[in-house]
Amino acid sequence: MTSLHPNSALQKSVLDxxxxxxxxxxxxxxxxxxxxxxxxSTEHHxxxxxxxxxxxxxxSRLGExxxxxxxxxxxxxxxxxxxxxxxxxxxxxxxxAYYSDPRVHNRIGWKTGxxxxxxxxxxxxxxxxxxxxxxxxxxxxxxx
Amino acid sequence: MASITVREPVDIVVVGSGASxxxxxxxxxxxxxxxxxxxxxxxxxxxxxATNSPDWQYLQRTKWDYSPNVRKLxxxxxxxxxxxxxxxxxxxxxxxxxxxWTAHVPRFHPSDFRVKTLDGVADDWPISYFDLEPYxxxxxxxxxxxxxxxxxxxxxxxxxxxxxxxxxxxxxxxxRAFDNLGWHWWPSDSHINSIDYKGRKACNFCGxxxxxxxxxxxxxTDITYIPDAVKLGGEIRTNSTVYEIATNSSGKVTxxxxxxxxxxPEFQPSNGVVIAxxxxxxxxxxxxxxxxxHPNGLANSSCMVGKNLMxxxxxxxxxLLNDLPTPTYHGPLALIIMSQxxxxxxxxxxxxxxxxxxxxxxxxxxxxxxGDVPWGDNHHAEFNRRFGKNIGLGAIxxxxxxxxxxxxxxxxxxxxYGIPSPKIIYRVGENSKKLLAHAVDQxxxxxxxxxxxxxxxxxxxxxxxxxxxxxxxMGDDPERSVVNKFGQAHDADNLFIVDGSVFVTGAGxxxxxxxxxxxLRTADYIRHDRMDLKS
Numbered sequence: 001m002t003s004l005h006p007n008s009a010l011q012k013s014v015l016d017x018x019x020x021x022x023x024x025x026x027x028x029x030x031x032x033x034x035x036x037x038x039x040x041s042t043e044h045h046x047x048x049x050x051x052x053x054x055x056x057x058x059x060s061r062l063g064e065x066x067x068x069x070x071x072x073x074x075x076x077x078x079x080x081x082x083x084x085x086x087x088x089x090x091x092x093x094x095x096x097a098y099y100s101d102p103r104v105h106n107r108i109g110w111k112t113g114x115x116x117x118x119x120x121x122x123x124x125x126x127x128x129x130x131x132x133x134x135x136x137x138x139x140x141x142x143x144x
Numbered sequence: 145m146a147s148i149t150v151r152e153p154v155d156i157v158v159v160g161s162g163a164s165x166x167x168x169x170x171x172x173x174x175x176x177x178x179x180x181x182x183x184x185x186x187x188x189x190x191x192x193x194a195t196n197s198p199d200w201q202y203l204q205r206t207k208w209d210y211s212p213n214v215r216k217l218x219x220x221x222x223x224x225x226x227x228x229x230x231x232x233x234x235x236x237x238x239x240x241x242x243x244x245w246t247a248h249v250p251r252f253h254p255s256d257f258r259v260k261t262l263d264g265v266a267d268d269w270p271i272s273y274f275d276l277e278p279y280x281x282x283x284x285x286x287x288x289x290x291x292x293x294x295x296x297x298x299x300x301x302x303x304x305x306x307x308x309x310x311x312x313x314x315x316x317x318x319x320r321a322f323d324n325l326g327w328h329w330w331p332s333d334s335h336i337n338s339i340d341y342k343g344r345k346a347c348n349f350c351g352x353x354x355x356x357x358x359x360x361x362x363x364x365t366d367i368t369y370i371p372d373a374v375k376l377g378g379e380i381r382t383n384s385t386v387y388e389i390a391t392n393s394s395g396k397v398t399x400x401x402x403x404x405x406x407x408x409p410e411f412q413p414s415n416g417v418v419i420a421x422x423x424x425x426x427x428x429x430x431x432x433x434x435x436x437x438h439p440n441g442l443a444n445s446s447c448m449v450g451k452n453l454m455x456x457x458x459x460x461x462x463x464l465l466n467d468l469p470t471p472t473y474h475g476p477l478a479l480i481i482m483s484q485x486x487x488x489x490x491x492x493x494x495x496x497x498x499x500x501x502x503x504x505x506x507x508x509x510x511x512x513x514x515g516d517v518p519w520g521d522n523h524h525a526e527f528n529r530r531f532g533k534n535i536g537l538g539a540i541x542x543x544x545x546x547x548x549x550x551x552x553x554x555x556x557x558x559x560x561y562g563i564p565s566p567k568i569i570y571r572v573g574e575n576s577k578k579l580l581a582h583a584v585d586q587x588x589x590x591x592x593x594x595x596x597x598x599x600x601x602x603x604x605x606x607x608x609x610x611x612x613x614x615x616x617x618m619g620d621d622p623e624r625s626v627v628n629k630f631g632q633a634h635d636a637d638n639l640f641i642v643d644g645s646v647f648v649t650g651a652g653x654x655x656x657x658x659x660x661x662x663x664l665r666t667a668d669y670i671r672h673d674r675m676d677l678k679s
Contacts (some may be wrong), residue, residue, distance in 0.1 A: 018520070018523070019524075020523060020524070022524040040202055044206035044207060046205070047206075073520065091514070092205065092514050095510050095517075096202050096510050099201065099508075099509035099510035100198075104509070108528075109532075110509050114195060114197055114198050115195040115352050115355075115508075116350055116359070117358070117359070118350075119348025119349050119350040120350060120474035121349070122310040122349045122470075122475050123312070123313070124310055125310045126310075127292070129320075130292075130330075130331075133296070134296070136296040138299075139328075139488075140297055140298055140488065141253065141254065141255040141262065141489075142254065143255055143272070144258075
């Protein structure tokens, strides 16, 4: 059982419409994230069948129309407006897969891999920033 | 039906090992009570935290999601929140929802305990801030608090264990914006280590504070109270789901019935029971524990169990800080500064009580894209505009209690054992709507002053049911409350409740330190005034 759609050409086109190519990187359809999409769809119930059913819905909206950017935009927008919850899940899934890709991380300047153990640097705490507010008189309400 | 195994009797059973259950278990074990803490979830191995995985963004939205309805782990019970404007989130494991919290620990104000007297709304608490103060202090010692004295919005208090968590460039920018407006702000008190503390390392600012870290920099009770409780002889019994608090013909509690790790029913007899199952789980358990002596559900002669559910209401504004030297995803997600400029009631405003502003940072790439960045031709431009620059200013508003907001037992939905699930009926009240509208306008003003661009307003956040309060309220009047000022049930003197259920009002701050202080106070009461429960 696959979560991908058998019409792989349409699936690729839809993914590329959601996240188009940029600079030297292909879009979500051309980046080769199908395996990641399938893994994410099957590892947790939240995304089960989302990709497959979304492409089905978009395909039915396209009907006999040629797969052009304009027609795809119209079909995807139709899906978005009529089925907002499945569409939001589709977007979440595609964004997760795309923005988990090391090539994308490299382009946007994000350090790929786990958040730990490196973390991020922050300048040390500097108490002088309290200069103004700490001179304010107490203003909490006193009660018995 | 399978026969029920009866365990050796103990002094006290604590149901739940989260913020308050862990504190009570530790305190009672310290005084040699024979105490067993029954927890429906497992121990969570810090090595499995999502922050250790390159797949953390996916994990954050699936099996580490805040919602039990999304996670659907074996220990999670489904929550029917279809009729609630705010969706319920919680975590079930040793440590409870402290496994997943952001560890922001402001205290209630003295006025929060006297809202009826001061403002003519809701009810006064039967205790004061100063009754709780020593327990707030003890809790900070156990959990480890980073912060600094001198806040003019709050009473003077004992020094924190650690200096504040650094503000970062974004925090400093927002602090100066508050200064420029002449408004209050102060570094957030947090149970995050700014320096090494009690064998746990200092935070290294990875950002995803809600996903926890192997460093132990962010306190959770599985690494603070519970190890100490176990050293003192307390037992943590995991993967065990309590389905009924048992009572005798005189109405006293006799122990708990539960399904053990193998799914087999067991009975744990005890001299007393402390429930710490959160503001949803506790009323669920009480309502399900009907008996001839408690026909409306346990401790429910007042019919107040499940009623007066409070979340905190959240709203605010978001913007972009485009000229900072470092990205806004550097640093703990939600722990920079807070402002209580609009915390206390002001007669010139059209609502009672108030709110605290808290700052939320940017996050990693997928969380930035999801929810904010459109698909299609503008996708990359919009993503680039936001990533590393987004900042949020959220208001956490006092959510006054209303009886119509409630927890019931769902007539159809159940957990894996067939125990009825909670059904949540909740709508945002009129006072809250006015409060939030005010907060959104002020949030936008702060962001403008900070130089933020692309400011957007959020009238109500809905996936924010983190704070579960009010459903077994505390009070002196047994006809209007479920427990007394020590968390002791009016209807059963050996039953205690120590989670957010007992809150009379919710205040405008994160509730966990208050929940824990109340729990430590109840434990102290048992230790000193209920020695009859000790064998």
